[in-house]
Amino acid sequence: xxxxxxxxxxxxxxxxxxxxGLTASVRALFRPQVSAVEAVRGxxxxxxAGELLGFIGPNGAGKSTTIKILTGILFPTSGEAxxxxxxxxxxxRQLAYHIGTVFGQRPQLWYHLPAIDTLTLxxxxxxxxxxxxxRRIAELAEAFEIQDLLETPVRKLSLxxxxxxxxxxxxxxxxxxxxxxxxxxxxxxxAKQHIRDAIREMAARENVGVLLTSHDAGDLEALCKRVIIxxxxxxxxxDKVSTLKRSFLTSKLVEVRxxxxxxxxxxxxxxxxxxIARERYGVKLRFDTRRTPVESVLARLTEAGDVVDITISDPxxxxxxxxxxxxxxxxx
Amino acid sequence: MKKYLAILKINxxxxxxxxxxxxxxxxxxxxxxxxxxxxxRVTFAAAGTEAIHGLTLRDTMWYLxxxxxxxxxxxxxxxxxxxxxxxGSIAYLLNKPYHFLFYQLASxxxxxxxxxxxxxxLGGVVVWALAGPPPAIAHWPPAxxxxxxxxxxxxxxxxxxxxxxxxxEEVAPFxxxxxKMVFILGGMLIPLDFYPAWLQxxxxxxxxxxxxxxxxxxxxxxxxxxxxxxxxxxxxxLAVLGGGLALAFGSGMRRLAINGG
Numbered sequence: 001x002x003x004x005x006x007x008x009x010x011x012x013x014x015x016x017x018x019x020x021g022l023t024a025s026v027r028a029l030f031r032p033q034v035s036a037v038e039a040v041r042g043x044x045x046x047x048x049a050g051e052l053l054g055f056i057g058p059n060g061a062g063k064s065t066t067i068k069i070l071t072g073i074l075f076p077t078s079g080e081a082x083x084x085x086x087x088x089x090x091x092x093r094q095l096a097y098h099i100g101t102v103f104g105q106r107p108q109l110w111y112h113l114p115a116i117d118t119l120t121l122x123x124x125x126x127x128x129x130x131x132x133x134x135r136r137i138a139e140l141a142e143a144f145e146i147q148d149l150l151e152t153p154v155r156k157l158s159l160x161x162x163x164x165x166x167x168x169x170x171x172x173x174x175x176x177x178x179x180x181x182x183x184x185x186x187x188x189x190x191a192k193q194h195i196r197d198a199i200r201e202m203a204a205r206e207n208v209g210v211l212l213t214s215h216d217a218g219d220l221e222a223l224c225k226r227v228i229i230x231x232x233x234x235x236x237x238x239d240k241v242s243t244l245k246r247s248f249l250t251s252k253l254v255e256v257r258x259x260x261x262x263x264x265x266x267x268x269x270x271x272x273x274x275x276i277a278r279e280r281y282g283v284k285l286r287f288d289t290r291r292t293p294v295e296s297v298l299a300r301l302t303e304a305g306d307v308v309d310i311t312i313s314d315p316x317x318x319x320x321x322x323x324x325x326x327x328x329x330x331x332x
Numbered sequence: 333m334k335k336y337l338a339i340l341k342i343n344x345x346x347x348x349x350x351x352x353x354x355x356x357x358x359x360x361x362x363x364x365x366x367x368x369x370x371x372x373r374v375t376f377a378a379a380g381t382e383a384i385h386g387l388t389l390r391d392t393m394w395y396l397x398x399x400x401x402x403x404x405x406x407x408x409x410x411x412x413x414x415x416x417x418x419x420g421s422i423a424y425l426l427n428k429p430y431h432f433l434f435y436q437l438a439s440x441x442x443x444x445x446x447x448x449x450x451x452x453x454l455g456g457v458v459v460w461a462l463a464g465p466p467p468a469i470a471h472w473p474p475a476x477x478x479x480x481x482x483x484x485x486x487x488x489x490x491x492x493x494x495x496x497x498x499x500x501e502e503v504a505p506f507x508x509x510x511x512k513m514v515f516i517l518g519g520m521l522i523p524l525d526f527y528p529a530w531l532q533x534x535x536x537x538x539x540x541x542x543x544x545x546x547x548x549x550x551x552x553x554x555x556x557x558x559x560x561x562x563x564x565x566x567x568x569x570l571a572v573l574g575g576g577l578a579l580a581f582g583s584g585m586r587r588l589a590i591n592g593g
Binding site: 071073097117121 | 335337345349419421422426428431501585586
């Protein structure tokens with residue numbers, strides 16, 4: 001049985017709005033202007049037990065709304081959904097015993113207290129006995145490397161440390177499904193890597209399904225096998241991450257800074273030069289990884305001069321989504 | 333039940349995390365009690381009697397202390413729930429296996445108990461110094477029982493207003509009206525005994541008197557009729573408001589619109 005089954009799910013929010021000015025305000029008192037915002041527009045998908053599924057899309061695409069419906073917090077306007085055999089909005093509390101959630105922008109740990117207090121509280125809320133809770137906290141502390149952080153008030157932790165504690169807390173009751181809403185938001189590269197590794201390991205070890213929303217293509221590459229891309233509340237792409245990478249994430253951006261000035265006719269074979277900042281000794285290049293391997297570009301860049309600094313990045317996800325969306329519209 | 337005790341406990345820990353802040357916030361009662369004392373001393377002097385409608389100056393001050401302790405120490409739940417809806421943090425409160433309202437009850441109690449304790453202690457010292465010793469120990473149990481009932485009624489009212497945030501964007505106006513009702517019809521500023529008889533009858537048929545006047549009056553003048561009347565009134569209004577709350581929560585959940593992505 002799939003862990004999640006969603007069929008034609010829609011969610012429409014009613015929002016009041018009024019024009020600027022006093023007259024409009026008075027008018028709005030008697031005849032409020034209400035408009036409907038369709039946050040989710042008829043999406044359908046399935047997710048297998050133990051699967052790592054990525055949910056991406058720009059702001060306002062409907063990712064968080066979908067997650068909130070799947071946890072039972074929001075009622076959908078229409079459509080069906082089943083999560084681990086439960087209808088979330090009708091069986092919210094029964095479902096809660098089997099799922100874990102992390103909303104990256106909303107901490108669930110008690111801010112002024114050490115994380116261990118929240119973890120102990122969760123043990124009680126999920127009805128574990130004290131011995132089980134203790135054992136589980138030790139297990140998670142090891143997996144997320146937070147042994148030394150548990151006794152520190154949460155407000156004194158760095159964002160990366162706090163997020164590791166957050167994810168650990170969401171796994172306390174051994175959920176079968178983990179819903180992560182932007183878990184890596186605001187983290188630096190090392191902290192992101194750290195948290196991704198821990199999530200991947202725990203998911204594999206305990207066969208936890210992970211549904212992850214993110215802005216960051218790196219999260220998908222590191223964690224997910226399959227991806228769903230949402231745009232304006234609709235699914236515009238649904239396939240394996242490897243396929244996505246092959247067809248869309250094919251170019252890389254490279255920024256290099258040299259120790260000496262760059263020649264005005266600077267060029268590296270197989271790459272497109274986007275910008276040369278001569279006074280700052282810098283260059284910006286783009287290349288297609290299908291035609292030019294990363295190693296060869298790096299080799300040529302170092303041959304061209306003494307490299308002081310180098311950054312390689314994926315094109316922004318918005319660009320990829322725009323391309324996919326454009327393609328979806330062409331296909332339609 | 334255990335989980336709600338754990339929720340109460342963590343809230344207790346949280347409010348005790350900054351004892352200095354707890355103390356400073358409670359200091360406001362010192363000022364209030366001093367002002368009340370000046371006000372009522374003049375009133376009693378002008379009336380030229382020891383007792384007005386059976387209450388002495390000392391009674392009035394201890395009455396006001398209990399009322400103020402409840403008013404300043406009760407959780408600001410309406411504001412809290414509306415804040416949780418606005419900033420989206422309610423998502424974490426609704427996806428755990430407990431009843432949302434019992435969660436709020438336990439957490440409100442954990443937050444309120446240390447605050448009320450501190451207010452009563454500080455205010456008590458001031459009132460004792462200005463107006464005389466507290467009522468006899470025998471008065472305390474019925475008063476504190478009624479205080480628990482009053483606290484629960486405040487909880488129901490506040491939660492109802494807070495749930496309005498599931499639908500309306502701003503609940504502050506509702507809260508303002510409720511608070512003023514408690515001030516005037518609940519006998520928070522003036523003991524109801526000082527009102528004309530017809531107004532007292534009106535007040536007794538509304539819930540507000542059981543949320544302030546009942547416990548405060550029992551503290552200074554514990555009469556069996558007042559005790560029975562207060563408890564019955566509280567039970568009746570708790571049934572009405574509690575039932576309304578359960579219905580409102582069910583229908584509110586269907587309409588909940590959470591802000592923030």
